[in-house]
Amino acid sequence: MIEARPAPHIRHQENTRTVMLDAVLVLLIVYAMTYFYHGPRALVLGAWSVAVSVATDILCTLIAFKRPNIRDFSAVVTGMLLPLMMPASIPYSVVAAAAVVAVAVAKHPFGGVGHNVFNPAATGFCFAAICFGSALFEYPEPLPADKLPVFLGDAQVLLGVSPAFTLELGGVPKFGLVDMALGSFPGPMGTTNILVVLACLLYLVFRNTVRWEMPVAFFATVSLFAYCFPRADVSRLESVALELMSGMLLFGGVFLLGDPVTTPKRDLSKVAFGVASGVVVMLFRRFGNLEEGMPFAVLLMNATVWGFDMLGEHVYSVIRRRRSEVFKDQKVQKKA
Amino acid sequence: MAMFTKGIILEQHKEPAFSKAIVRFVNPQTESLGTDIPPLEDPMRAEAGEIIEIAKAARIVDERDGKMLYRKLLRTQGRAVAVIADAVDDEPYLSSKITPMLRCQEAAIGGLRLCMRVAGTNNCLVMVYRMTGDLETQIPKSIGGVRVVRLWGGYPAESHASKIKVGPGRKLTVSAGALIHLYRAVTEQRRQSTAFITVAGDCIANPMNLEVSLGITVMQVLERCGMAAEPTHVVCGGPMTGIAIMNAEKTLITYTTRAVLAFRENKRDAHYSCIGCGRCEQACPVGLNPMYIHRFVQNSYYRNLLPFDAHLCTGCGTCSYVCPSKLWVSVSVQKARQYALDHFVDPDGEVDELDD
Numbered sequence: 001m002i003e004a005r006p007a008p009h010i011r012h013q014e015n016t017r018t019v020m021l022d023a024v025l026v027l028l029i030v031y032a033m034t035y036f037y038h039g040p041r042a043l044v045l046g047a048w049s050v051a052v053s054v055a056t057d058i059l060c061t062l063i064a065f066k067r068p069n070i071r072d073f074s075a076v077v078t079g080m081l082l083p084l085m086m087p088a089s090i091p092y093s094v095v096a097a098a099a100v101v102a103v104a105v106a107k108h109p110f111g112g113v114g115h116n117v118f119n120p121a122a123t124g125f126c127f128a129a130i131c132f133g134s135a136l137f138e139y140p141e142p143l144p145a146d147k148l149p150v151f152l153g154d155a156q157v158l159l160g161v162s163p164a165f166t167l168e169l170g171g172v173p174k175f176g177l178v179d180m181a182l183g184s185f186p187g188p189m190g191t192t193n194i195l196v197v198l199a200c201l202l203y204l205v206f207r208n209t210v211r212w213e214m215p216v217a218f219f220a221t222v223s224l225f226a227y228c229f230p231r232a233d234v235s236r237l238e239s240v241a242l243e244l245m246s247g248m249l250l251f252g253g254v255f256l257l258g259d260p261v262t263t264p265k266r267d268l269s270k271v272a273f274g275v276a277s278g279v280v281v282m283l284f285r286r287f288g289n290l291e292e293g294m295p296f297a298v299l300l301m302n303a304t305v306w307g308f309d310m311l312g313e314h315v316y317s318v319i320r321r322r323r324s325e326v327f328k329d330q331k332v333q334k335k336a
Numbered sequence: 337m338a339m340f341t342k343g344i345i346l347e348q349h350k351e352p353a354f355s356k357a358i359v360r361f362v363n364p365q366t367e368s369l370g371t372d373i374p375p376l377e378d379p380m381r382a383e384a385g386e387i388i389e390i391a392k393a394a395r396i397v398d399e400r401d402g403k404m405l406y407r408k409l410l411r412t413q414g415r416a417v418a419v420i421a422d423a424v425d426d427e428p429y430l431s432s433k434i435t436p437m438l439r440c441q442e443a444a445i446g447g448l449r450l451c452m453r454v455a456g457t458n459n460c461l462v463m464v465y466r467m468t469g470d471l472e473t474q475i476p477k478s479i480g481g482v483r484v485v486r487l488w489g490g491y492p493a494e495s496h497a498s499k500i501k502v503g504p505g506r507k508l509t510v511s512a513g514a515l516i517h518l519y520r521a522v523t524e525q526r527r528q529s530t531a532f533i534t535v536a537g538d539c540i541a542n543p544m545n546l547e548v549s550l551g552i553t554v555m556q557v558l559e560r561c562g563m564a565a566e567p568t569h570v571v572c573g574g575p576m577t578g579i580a581i582m583n584a585e586k587t588l589i590t591y592t593t594r595a596v597l598a599f600r601e602n603k604r605d606a607h608y609s610c611i612g613c614g615r616c617e618q619a620c621p622v623g624l625n626p627m628y629i630h631r632f633v634q635n636s637y638y639r640n641l642l643p644f645d646a647h648l649c650t651g652c653g654t655c656s657y658v659c660p661s662k663l664w665v666s667v668s669v670q671k672a673r674q675y676a677l678d679h680f681v682d683p684d685g686e687v688d689e690l691d692d
Contacts, residue, residue, distance in 0.1 A: 005569055005580045006580075006656075006664055006666070006667045007571075007573075007575075007576060007577050007578055007579070007580075007653050007656075007666070008575060008576040008577070008653035008656050008657050008666070009569060009571050009575045009576075009578060009580065009597065009599055010346075010428060010575045010576070010599070010657065011656070011657060011659075011662060012657055012658050012659075012660070014660050015608065015660045015661070015662060016608040016611055016660045016661045017608075018660070019611065019613060019660050069608070072608055072611075074611070112609065113608075113609050113611060114609045114610045114611040114612055114661075115609070208615070209613075211614070211618075260611055260612050260613040260614060261611055261612045264614075265612060265613075265614030265617050265625070265627055265628075266614070266617055266625070267618070309625075309628070310643070313625055313628070313643055313644065314643055316623050316625075317643055317644075317645055319623065320622055320623040320624070320645060320648060321645060321648070323622075323623075324622065324648050325498065326648075327647060327648060327681065330681055330682055331681075331682045332642070332645070332647070332676075332680050332681055332682075333642070333680065334639075334642055334679070334680060335679055335680070
């Protein structure tokens with residue numbers, strides 16, 4: 001039957017599901033790399049985390065008397081992000097707790113998909129870092145992959161020192177830059193694959209899922225900061241490379257700051273936000289006690305998104321009023 | 337950056353209607369209606385006043401903006417710097433301006449010359465949309481000796497039509513259909529009794545451009561072109577700005593109907609909530625922030641809408657088009673626009689002569 005509806009009558013093919021599937025797709029590639037370095041346990045961790053997040057998501061939606069809609073993959077993306085920020089030897093219980101907190105505390109109390117103020121994955125990680133700190137910062141050595149059984153039990157895990165921790169102590173990491181770019185060093189299991197994450201960023205930018213302004217501004221600020229204030233006793237350029245490749249900085253810059261819900265919308269605001277985030281992250285790294293400052297910095301910056309958006313809005317307001325032909329000379333103000 | 341966007345690129349879907357000849361689907365009784373003005377000796381040497389009288393008697397309406405042609409002519413009589421023939425079909429499926437411009441060249445250019453006599457200028461050009469995609473018919477560089485200017489960029493093309501440089505002063509922009517009707521009124525003493533429309537959409541078996549009599553029902557037009565499937569919505573006007581109609585048998589073709597489109601929509605992808613991707617802000621041709629306006633309107637925070645400048649909205653529908661959550665963003669922005677016009681904008685400098 002013919003129905004009445006507002007214009008427009010045609011729509012773009014892309015929908016929320018394809019936007020989320022873009023993220024799922026690139027995260028799957030990151031998971032392939034973690035399988036290469038850490039064996040099947042990485043995949044089981046990911047599947048477990050996704051299962052817990054989706055179950056929590058459905059439960060929270062039912063509690064709010066809404067119809068669950070698992071066709072948008074937001075809970076899946078959150079679930080896939082969480083284990084990638086943790087070591088491959090993390091107990092399943094920690095991942096489950098982080099996933100439950102991410103969905104049930106950071107996302108649904110604010111109104112579900114698209115309304116959360118704080119990034120769910122970053123919240124889950126910060127919760128785990130505060131509650132289970134020791135388990136979260138003990139990184140197993142990557143390769144050979146058969147070292148980690150799916151269920152750890154009493155198995156011996158060979159632990160390594162991550163470059164982020166060495167830098168935090170003021171030392172110089174012992175890994176070559178090529179090794180670091182390829183991801184062959186101890187660290188959070190997804191975040192060490194520098195080149196793969198960069199390729200993911202390229203894909204997301206070309207798919208227009210992530211705008212290029214924010215990562216560029218963020219990484220430029222971080223690089224400038226690292227160039228001016230090197231933490232370790234290395235050359236300035238080497239300091240830039242070490243800062244960019246150690247810890248969660250690159251991964252967070254792509255996937256945590258690339259989250260559209262908890263970042264500013266305008267390009268101008270995105271640039272300002274990227275610069276501010278870069279400064280905050282580097283201050284956390286320089287003066288903080290924890291080796292991973294990135295998720296905490298993201299949470300802190302998430303609270304300021306509204307301010308950045310309004311800043312951009314006022315700047316654009318001046319430009320577009322000047323450009324408008326019809327309302328150029330009109331006074332726009334609240335009437336008494 | 338969003339302010340420098342050139343609109344969005346739409347898939348045009350203009351073929352096959354664009355390459356076919358215009359089919360006449362007219363009522364012979366209304367077609368023979370005259371203007372009651374005696375024929376001129378040499379129509380192309382008519383005085384400005386005579387042409388305006390004829391345009392008034394023939395009741396020609398410019399389908400571009402729905403205004404009477406004689407009023408537009410009166411307003412620019414003898415003081416326009418250029419006459420622009422508007423053949424811009426920037427919305428997908430539509431080719432109801434450019435096709436008459438190409439197929440009825442003689443009448444259209446004749447009408448353009450008559451408008452130039454009224455406006456008192458020798459400067460004229462034809463404005464077309466540079467369509468992306470492979471068209472079977474190429475748009476020539478000049479039509480009947482008149483220069484063709486192509487508008488680059490995406491939809492809406494109207495937002496960069498003002499960049500065409502014709503010198504300072506008023507421009508008279510008349511659409512192709514009105515030019516043809518003016519020429520017929522002057523040379524053949526015929527009243528405007530027809531409109532040029534495109535019939536297309538994914539439910540139409542045989543998409544084409546029609547010249548139909550005013551007052552024919554939409555159902556008759558749809559039956560003339562054949563239906564390939566049962567449509568879920570029938571639209572009068574373009575796919576981006578048109579009006580969906582409830583009853584095709586009781587809706588008539590009017591002066592400003594530019595198209596009749598029939599669509600069938602798959603409803604499975606409805607009901608997502610906004611994920612704040614910011615695509616609407618990148619797409620908006622005037623640089624608004626539809627996402628925040630939508631959120632404010634949903635929560636009835638109308639009083640805080642002042643910095644969002646909703647009164648600048650042109651109603652192009654781009655924000656709804658790009659929304660991946662399939663929300664009716666443009667409806668909210670229209671509500672906010674009405675509120676802003678009522679409460680924020682001073683009514684003193686009310687402007688209604690935008691197009692001249």
